[in-house]
Amino acid sequence: MSPEKNTPSDLSRSGPLELLSVPGLSVNLRHSGALLQLEAGGILKGAFGPILKKINERLREEKPALVEEGRIVPSAWLPPIPGPAFKRLLFAEMQLTVGKSVPETVSIELTRQNATRLPAEERKGELDTGSIKRVIDEALDLGALIITFTENDPLLREEVFELIEYVDKNRAIVNSSTWGTDFTETTAKRLKDTGLHALMVGIYSTDPKKHDAARNSEGAYERAVSAIKKALDAGLMVAMSTHASPANIHELQELYALATELGVHEFSVWEAMPKNGKEPRLSDEDRKAILKLYRDVNSGPEGPRMFANTYFEGRMLGAMEGRRWLHVTAEGFVKPGPYPPFSFGNVREESLKEGWQKIRTCPYFQRQNFIAPMQDPAFLELVDRIPDGAKLPYDFEKINRG
16 A cells, blocks of 8 residues: 555654553554554553454555544444544453453444335334433443444434434444435535444445345435435545345446445445345355455555455454344344344343343354354254244244243
8 A cells, every 4th residue: 555545644753652551451553654553562462462463464455445634444344543432442352352242333223214214103113212322322331332323224213313423432433324215415414413434325236226126116226326425525434335145246346346436435245144044145156256356456556445244254353243243123122233033132121231141141152253143054053943924033042942
């Protein structure tokens, strides 16, 4: 990477910057020519070394999503360096080295609405705003440093701007996804003003008809593209996201070309998850294709950065759901992530911490893994034990008892 694309000018002029100092561990940010790197000291240095090495490799080998005066944003899915949320990431990773699991990312569903706004009577059962704020507070107290509003179209929830603003930006960054439904210039400006870290806009095919079919909504493609353009015009960081499946794996190059044409900051590729063990899953060859594109894109200076959970979870940190990731549905069910169809309690009845503890006592989530649960045959065996016609998410304790 060139100095202009890798190092903010005021960081390159400064000396080592202390990012974290706790008993047994200190982490400094140091610049070396055009590169930034993290250096650790203290008796926990050895235990913390592997994750620090991986972070430094990414800083050295890959272009960032965004460079601004005084900070680098490695990815739309990571906090800026330096910054208070990144300091919390380092602290969370330190806790992981001593055996304490932290839900670094907490994703929250705000509404069932997606392509259209639903009347209030059809939204009964959604958590009220006060309950969502309580979930946010509890998530931050658990150590979360990324709060993501996701699933359906969170921006159709009237209180979304209030909720984004509510998150303490000294503790966490805030992301939100959108279908682009009713997305206006005013929406984009309000998201910018409330301190949104990044906006995620999903596009599943460069063919508008295929995208519309995936969304089951005519005109969805044009609305998504329009939302991207309006968000960029407002100065927001934007990631164009897609789900890679056996059906569209051949389109990833074309989708990246579209992301480049639109000028987004990041092309975000997530593995599409089957609903059960009978549905098709990505093959090892599919993952090799994703990783090749990931390496090719991020090693070159042109075009947006690429995020791929195939690398992030498969090579860098291991599977996130139930280990570094916690999810809350619009109805308040606590899950390891958006995809596993199991609940581990409900925030209407108990704290988020209790739900997290239930997940962490589950033997499956205590084991390290480098494949997402819904891609893992061992986990899908548990999914296939859910009775036909059962309401989802299914109480995991019933599987345990079975």
